Each structure stands twice: as C-alpha cells, then as structure tokens.
Amino acid sequence: MNTSPRTRLAVLGTLSDLHYQPITFDLNCLRALVADLAPDLLCAEITREAWEGGNLSTAALEVREALAPVVAATDIVLVPVLSTLKQYADFTPATGWHRDLVRTFGRLLQWGQREADRPEAVNGALFGAFCHTLCALTELMWTAEDRAAWEAQNRALAENIVQTVRRDIGRRVLVAVQCQRKHWLDARLRRQADVELVDYWEL
Template sequence: MNRLMLLLLCCLPLLAAARTPVTEVVVLSTLHAMHDDVPAYSQEVLAASVRRLAPDALCIEVRPDRFAARAPEPNKIEYPGAIYPLIEAQGYRAYPMEPAEPDYGRILAPYKSANEAFGEAQPQQAEAFAAHMDAMYAVLRTYWTSPARVNDATTDAQMRAKHALQEALVGDGEREGWEAWNRQFMAVVERAVAENPGKRIVVLAGVEHGYWLRERLARRDGLRLLDTAALLSAGP
C-alpha cells in the first residue's frame, strides 16, 4: 500500500466525523406555578426565551396523553399558558418526557413512599426541611431578575445542594426516585437528539432538574450542550 493510500485511509474517520452534523441541546429551566410570582420570568417571557433560543424541537415535561389532549396542568401552568400555544404557532416537534402509565406511577412510587415515611418518622426534620425550601425559594425569587439567572450556575448550585440534603435526610427511596425520574427525561432527550441530527433541541424542565440534566448532557458524545444563561444574556 502506497503512502498516499495509507494517508487517505487514516483520514477517512476524520472526514466522516466532519460531515456528521452535531445536534445542539439547550436546557431551559422553567418555574411552573412560580412564573406568576417572578415578573422577570413570566409566562410571556418564557415564551419569548424559547423563541430566542430558536429550537427545531422541544422536549417538554408532560405526559404523552396529557400533551395529546392539551390537558390543563394544575402546577405546570406554563404549558397551557405559553408552551402549547407556542408549539401550535411555531410548529415545533415536541417530545413529552414524562412517561405514560403504568411507568409514571411505578417510577414515582418509591419516591412518594420514602417521603411519606420520612415525614412520619422524622416530623421535626421534615418540618425544618420544608422551612429551608421556603426560605431558599424566597431568596431565589429575588435573585431571579432575568431568565438567564434562572438558568445560571448559581441557581444550579442551589438546586444541587437542595437535592443532596434531601437525599441525605430521606434516604434511598428519595435518591433512587429522583435518579429514575431524571433518567427518564434523559432517555427522551437522547431519542430527540438521534432523530434530529444537526438540529437544535430545547429541553424544558422544572428548575430543580436543570443541574442534573446539564451535568449529564455535558458528558454525552454526539451533541453540543450550549450555555443557556449565556445565550439568554447575549445581545440581539
């Protein structure tokens, strides 16, 4: 084999990689019912943030059956209020991340039972932790003066610490349930990445999930995780 042929063979994997389009992923944290309590990140601002990120597809934090029916969401008010109308208007391809039954109940069961047992066995700790969460969110609502701040490293650090403490207090059921729920989200995101090569996917997830998803997606091959806070802070 001559040197030119050998060189071409060595370069083929690099050429193939260069031709493979990279899918971009952006995790956009949402506030559910708190959108009505944070003027800088109202439902209207959330919709504008999604448009600014220019997605080709959305991963959304609802069940497939509820999305198909465009059902009202008692806590996740941003879906009927902002996201569903945006999907209809913009024609985004949508991927519901929550599982249908019976997986929905199966994944949540150990999480729910562990937290109920914690409240019964350690009522003082449970009350103290609830007060801690109320105080944390009270401070964050004053910190969240822009969509970028809801999606920045400071907010992610608060949520990471909150869940570390919650898992330490409640135990294995809490930890296993939280991991299983987030892994379910990740599986859907990975499917969206596989089905949309070279496109941009925006993952809409409650603010407590942001740190978990960003950490895992940053380690995934075959996609480029973008800095949400930087994108939302950039000039027009």
C-alpha cells in the same frame, strides 16, 4: 478525530408556581423567551400519553400556561419526555422533622429564585450552585425509595431526550425543565458525544 454531526442543545431551568409571582421571569417572559429562541424541538415535562391525549391538567404549570400556547402559535415541535407524572414536590415527606426541613429548604430555594429574578440568572452558575446544594440537602430528607424513584425518573427523562436528539440529528433542541432537574441533566447530557450542550442564550 470525531466528525460525527452534533446536535446543539440547551437546558432551560424554569420555576414552577413562582412564574405567577411579580418577577422578571414570569410566564409572559417564559413564553416570549421560547418564542424568540424558536428551537426546532422543545422537550417538555409532560408524558406522551397526556400530550397526545390533549390532557394538560396534570402537566407542570410551565407546560400548561407557557410552552403549549407557544407551540400552538408557532412551528416549534413539542416532544414529551417525562416518564411519570410525579414532580419534585411530590417526594416531600408526609410528616415529621424531615418534612419540616424540606419545607425550610423549599422556602430558601424560592427566596433564591426571587433574588435571581431574571432567566439568565436562574440559569447561571451562581444560582445553579445554590439550587444544587439545596436540592442535595432536600433529597437527603427523602426515603431511599423516593431518592431511587427520582433518580430513575431523571434517567428515563435523559434517555428520552437523547433518543429525540438521535432521531433528529442537527436540530436545535431546547429542554425546558424545572430548575431542580437542570443540574442533573446538564451533567448527563454533557457526556453525550452527539450533543453540543450550550446555555439557552447561545442556542
């Protein structure tokens, strides 16, 4: 029987620029949600160099306009876990029918995000399956090198999260990442014996 302590962790999928839109899960909702959850540690999509240097200009919208202000006003500790600056949209092919298909999949994803509307729906099983399917189709349109780079970035991100958990065993950890990463991270973090993966509302 494994009696080792486990760290309670939740992955919160976010919506990038769509948080600007008139949906329930807007920036105000994201700020309030994180403040109410009040995790001990908040893993966020920003590099260590950018966070420690106070340079939020290259960070994801969610970090700049929601997570950083909440951290500044609370006792939550932000842990930067991104290894490189490249975001999901940056892998879009520059030209050709692959680019056109990726843009079509992107519009479908944004439609699904707007329909999901609420954070619990965006982070639920139905939207998760929809997002995962569109992401898989999108990534098929990338070059093999870009797919490998995305996979490597996610592996590094997951490793940074695991190292954070192991440095501070027993803390409540919230990982806030754009929804395209959520299904990937959920699958990897669920395999960690020292992580108790829960939905964000159970944190």
